[in-house]
Amino acid sequence: MRRRSLLVAAGAVLALAATFLTTHNAQAIVGGTKSAKAYSFMGSFQPSYPRPPRADGHGCGVELLAPQWVLTASHCAGKNPTNAKNGIPQGWKVRIGSLDTTAGGKVAEVDHYYRLATSHDEGGFWGKDLALMHLRAPVHARPVPIASSTPADGTPTRILGWGMTCDEDKPKCYPNKLREADTAVQPASKCTVASPGELCIGSLDGTVGARNMDSGGPALIRQGDGWALAGVVSGPSSDGEPVLYTDVTKHADWINGIISGATVPADDVIPNVEGAVDLSGCSGSVVRTAVSRPNDPALLLTNGHCVRGDRPAPGAALVDQPADRAVSVANAQGYPLVSARADRLVYATMTGTDIALYRLNRTYAQLAAKGTKVFRLASTPVRAGDALTLAYTSSRLGCTAEAVVPHLKEGGYQFENSIRYATSPQCQPFHGMSGSALLAADGSTVVGVHNTHNDGGQACSDNNPCEVGADGSTTSVPGRSYGQQVDGIAACLGADSRLNLALPGCALTK
Incomplete structure (x- = not known):
């Protein structure tokens, strides 16, 4: 059967769980x-x-x-x-x-x-x-x-x-x-x-x-x-x-x-999606470290593969690049609470991990004045058995770290110590969730960032990540989903939200 679509405003359907595309050549009340x-x-x-x-x-x-x-x-x-x-x-x-x-x-x-x-x-x-x-x-x-x-x-x-x-x-x-x-x-x-x-x-x-x-x-x-x-x-x-x-x-x-008034349905229970950032096909979150100060520019965390333009090449990183990207941070119901612009790509890589940091044109103090949710960035890694909340823009998924995978390969990139989620009905990420924060039990600490899942079981290709064993063997299981550790980011950030890859303890790809 031919796929159905809806007659909606182009670009105005991003809140739907599924995306509907119009197949008609648009004409208003044709013949009228x-x-x-x-x-x-x-x-x-x-x-x-x-x-x-x-x-x-x-x-x-x-x-x-x-x-x-x-x-x-x-x-x-x-x-x-x-x-x-x-x-x-x-x-x-x-x-x-x-x-x-x-x-x-x-x-x-x-x-x-x-x-x-x-x-x-x-x-x-x-x-x-x-x-x-x-x-x-x-x-x-x-x-x-x-x-x-x-x-x-x-x-x-x-x-x-x-x-x-x-x-x-x-x-x-x-x-x-x-x-x-x-x-x-x-x-x-x-x-x-x-x-x-x-x-x-x-x-x-x-x-x-x-x-x-x-x-x-x-x-x-x-x-x-x-x-x-x-x-x-x-x-x-x-x-x-x-x-x-x-x-x-x-x-x-x-x-x-x-x-x-005879049969009025009850309201849905709305998940608290406070702090989520919709990046048009990816998600993100505003994060701060232990040394962040109120007047420092705020930082936005997402995936390296979510940057606009060319992705970071294998073995490389993008550092201090110009950017101009609209950012809207959600309130608890998912509606925009505060708007900002990402005016600088501070860092992005897909080697070792899959992360990107943007600098916003608003400070942490300015965001706090609007009641914006800002997450703390963890400095310790996720361990097997840890409970995680995948913080998407329209939902919260309850996941568990089933294992920490030493080597994960996908489409020419290799990630280290990736977080594999235990498969469950409560944890089924889908395309578009890339960049979503993985939260600790306190709901305020970002301990990882979701980045990929295996679509069809193919070995190590795009959208089909594979686990690499110590002997070089690969395992590729359909439906498996993965996130990336973020504990190494804080060691590379100093005052004023500045990146310094030469800081002691900073192990991010140079």
Whole structure:
């Protein structure tokens, strides 16, 4: 079956556990026109995290169902840092009842969200891509009712949205004026990857339909003397086909149960991810040593293979290199607490260990004033049997050091005294977790940094690290994961967060 994707804002999905890529050539409400008059219930979802890549802040569409309730797609509300199903967001707002995403209508803050399904649900996600969002203050506008039943094939349908008008990340592709098109419900067979509970809507050749950043927007049908909501944009089918919408009528009981207060799901227990730093494909943490002073520039720890540009060559290190990298340190819920820039690559190597240190343009005192979590950097090594917490940006994994491996090889690099984790359901790192801190039991001391795992059991190739025995034999086991020791870093750092590879006891690669 062809892989499904979602109609979301490019670059705005980093909080999802899985990454969804759009396969369509993005066009906003293809075959449509600018709306001549506003719809009282139509709204634009504008989260501050993750910030959509457009000046107006629009990320998805929403529909007002009641004075304090709007409906959107689950994957739009899935842009919370920990991919929680139900919870309290930060910095989310909607603009309701305006043709323009930048002015008019009513602006309201979202203070709660409830998702019908997530990508992790065993019961499946497709056909359940819905989320209700509660507004802190009521919006006094006419809501849209839910259609009384699933519309039949051929039913005339109107679609609305502020989606992209071209597939470039440029202002010209981001319309702030609402667009609409009249089309029809098609047989499910006309959408190649339709699932139960989905509507296939748009022209058969794909020339009329929703596109990127139309997610959460409505499919409206005539009911009585007005509009009724039949579907919500979820994702495309295949190229040149109609678009798939979640059938809202199938989930009216779930919607009404929450709005009425009769069946409100409990909030998820959110893991404390305080101090994690998202580095777009890698993670990091802000660390200090015993000699760090409040006015020293703060240091960011990650993997050597997470540096931008060319990786450090085998047997070598990068020292005191220019850098310009955005850094956002998370609060306990994973939302950005403080922003900074990494303005210098202090050190990076993939020989002996896999580490990189960046200098930030903020001091430890400045970070402390914002309540930022700063971790202590250990000066003693991890031993077999030690309990570890892998501190990823959206979760915490409970791991145990099963063994310290004298020699580990991967793709031309060799690491010494690597930390092999015991395989368990609680410790299953995946791609993107590179650079995550390994914390001691106190939760405040970084004793290692996660760097690799074996994908397929191949011997010593990229993404397939192998253990090297004293006799030169290699062992490569699928699923094994490894981290690197960091106890040797502190001996190479002095005052002002300066690196000095000539200091006594500094054994890092020169």
